[in-house]
Amino acid sequence: MQLGQLDGISVLISSRLKIAVILIVILLSLILISIFLPLADGIVLGLVLAYIARPIYLKLHRYQRLGALMATLIIVMPVVFIIGSGIIEITRLVSWIFENQGVFINSLFDFVAAVDIPPQYNEPIRQFIWDTSTSVLPLLSGFGLLSYAKAILMFILNLAISVLVCYFLLADGYKIYKSLVAFMPVDNRPWVAEYIKHLDLILKGVFIGNAYAALFVSVTSLVVFYLFGFSHILALATLIFIASIVPLFAGYTVLIALAVVRYFQMGLESALIFFIVASIVIYLPPEFILRPYLASMHSRVHPLLIMLSFLGGAFVGGISGFFLAPIILACLISAYRVHMGTPVYGEIKKSDSSV
Numbered sequence: 001m002q003l004g005q006l007d008g009i010s011v012l013i014s015s016r017l018k019i020a021v022i023l024i025v026i027l028l029s030l031i032l033i034s035i036f037l038p039l040a041d042g043i044v045l046g047l048v049l050a051y052i053a054r055p056i057y058l059k060l061h062r063y064q065r066l067g068a069l070m071a072t073l074i075i076v077m078p079v080v081f082i083i084g085s086g087i088i089e090i091t092r093l094v095s096w097i098f099e100n101q102g103v104f105i106n107s108l109f110d111f112v113a114a115v116d117i118p119p120q121y122n123e124p125i126r127q128f129i130w131d132t133s134t135s136v137l138p139l140l141s142g143f144g145l146l147s148y149a150k151a152i153l154m155f156i157l158n159l160a161i162s163v164l165v166c167y168f169l170l171a172d173g174y175k176i177y178k179s180l181v182a183f184m185p186v187d188n189r190p191w192v193a194e195y196i197k198h199l200d201l202i203l204k205g206v207f208i209g210n211a212y213a214a215l216f217v218s219v220t221s222l223v224v225f226y227l228f229g230f231s232h233i234l235a236l237a238t239l240i241f242i243a244s245i246v247p248l249f250a251g252y253t254v255l256i257a258l259a260v261v262r263y264f265q266m267g268l269e270s271a272l273i274f275f276i277v278a279s280i281v282i283y284l285p286p287e288f289i290l291r292p293y294l295a296s297m298h299s300r301v302h303p304l305l306i307m308l309s310f311l312g313g314a315f316v317g318g319i320s321g322f323f324l325a326p327i328i329l330a331c332l333i334s335a336y337r338v339h340m341g342t343p344v345y346g347e348i349k350k351s352d353s354s355v
Helices: 002-014 016-059 064-099 101-115 119-141 145-183 186-227 233-245 252-266 268-293 303-340
Strands: none
Touching: 016 064, 016 145, 016 186, 016 303, 064 145, 064 186, 064 233, 145 186, 186 233, 186 268, 186 303, 233 252, 252 268
């Protein structure tokens, strides 16, 4: 027993240089992760945008850098514009509410009065609005202008980083894939390649189909909202994009809410016209043309799991968590499928492995 212990200790002593190097590498990796952590939103969003832009890049993959640039401009820039401008618009609206709390509360009271709620419910609702506004709004506005400005600056920076990450993943994704496989021991390379194929297939199904449909819906919604005279149309288009990208949800949740508001403001006929026109113009093309065309990219993952990962990730990690949680789910499911020997439907080729 002692000899075994001495042998073990002697092995540790003889390998002390390797152990020190490993510990240093782990320490440096943790430091690097802590440095990149404030930019997590941009890095994760860049990965998602690369998946969205990849079908365009595959048409131009012979021109590697130019194809990556064109795909980024054609697909990514509209997404960044919709998400970025919409969230900035929402932030500006929230900031205006904080700065004009009295006007906001009075407008809520006017809206309740215009709805013509029965008298027995009118006073409790008005009291609830007053209690909530006088307790919540001052608390939220107490965070200060500096933190607000810092959040806006970081958001703009992360949007710029997401575009750069998307471009370089499209241009050099296959090289990253080959380097990752080559880094593994020779005996482990087959299952690593199999794992990456499963992961790639799931992420394509999760992001590409839903994102293209959501992008189409959000762009057409801009026109519809403008024609019907809605205010803050960029913010509304962003909400529709986010609602449409999550499985089991749809932008209908936003349209129904807007139709209800329009009913109280302009009557039943105006609300029905808006809802019918918006449904036909915004939702028929993606549901009957775009989604079936992209059905071959389906991830074969239950939509409830994907929905829970989207929502749970958003609550835990904000924008990066919203997209990172489905990626983590895909990593776990890919490991299970490799362990069970599930066949891969689709192979990674040089022209189809940019991410």
